[in-house]
Amino acid sequence: AQSVSQHNHHVILSEAASLELGCNYSYGGTVNLFWYVQYPGQHLQLLLKYFSGDPLVKGIKGFEAEFIKSKFSFNLRKPSVQWSDTAEYFCAVSNFGNEKLTFGTGTRLTIIP
Amino acid sequence: GAVVSQHPSRVICKSGTSVKIECRSLDFQATTMFWYRQFPKKSLMLMATSNEGSKATYEQGVEKDKFLINHASLTLSTLTVTSAHPEDSSFYICSARDSGYHEQYFGPGTRLTVT
Numbered sequence: 001a002q003s004v005s006q007h008n009h010h011v012i013l014s015e016a017a018s019l020e021l022g023c024n025y026s027y028g029g030t031v032n033l034f035w036y037v038q039y040p041g042q043h044l045q046l047l048l049k050y051f052s053g054d055p056l057v058k059g060i061k062g063f064e065a066e067f068i069k070s071k072f073s074f075n076l077r078k079p080s081v082q083w084s085d086t087a088e089y090f091c092a093v094s095n096f097g098n099e100k101l102t103f104g105t106g107t108r109l110t111i112i113p
Numbered sequence: 114g115a116v117v118s119q120h121p122s123r124v125i126c127k128s129g130t131s132v133k134i135e136c137r138s139l140d141f142q143a144t145t146m147f148w149y150r151q152f153p154k155k156s157l158m159l160m161a162t163s164n165e166g167s168k169a170t171y172e173q174g175v176e177k178d179k180f181l182i183n184h185a186s187l188t189l190s191t192l193t194v195t196s197a198h199p200e201d202s203s204f205y206i207c208s209a210r211d212s213g214y215h216e217q218y219f220g221p222g223t224r225l226t227v228t
Binding site for chain 1: 117145147154155156157158159162206208210216217218219220221222
């Protein structure tokens with residue numbers, strides 16, 4: 001069964017700092033990869049997704065993620081964070097041909113003004 | 114963008130009663146909807162996959178007779194927690210997949226508290 005690991009449980013950064021959140025998955029076959037964000041009091045929103053092609057994926061709000069197949073990783077990055085990026089971030093994976101998502105445990109990001 | 118709503122957003126019920134949660138796709142048709150449960154400080158756990166016009170597919174360990182799912186139309190799925198107990202208290206989230214796309218759109222969640 002697929003499993004997803006997010007090793008950073010809580011990250012605290014100052015505004016303008018660079019961000020990288022780790023995500024690793026276990027299944028070695030073809031996968032679809034997602035990052036979702038949950039702002040305080042709001043529902044999950046899709047930040048970006050990878051299905052195929054260029055392993056460097058750009059999403060909304062300046063976020064990007066890089067799929068490294070050899071490392072089973074899909075880390076999320078942003079060069080300069082803002083206070084409004086304070087939220088919970090979830091990595092999710094689905095196996096190719098299977099629409100079920102497996103979520104990581106989430107990373108709580110706190111940006112200090 | 115695609116919008117998914119859930120109703121109610123928050124419900125408190127007594128032990129032994131049943132609670133129905135609705136999930137609606139407001140501006141698209143969803144042949145498939147998913148129900149998740151989120152525990153405090155934990156990830157979303159998929160409970161079941163709901164397909165319009167057919168029986169839901171439950172994940173291992175999820176009691177289908179306790180968590181009744183109905184997906185009667187392309188825009189509505191319901192989750193009924195039957196004979197609720199305090200351990201059923203949780204945050205329940207639905208998502209809907211736009212037909213033909215791989216992306217799931219999530220509802221705002223329903224906080225269930227069983228007293």
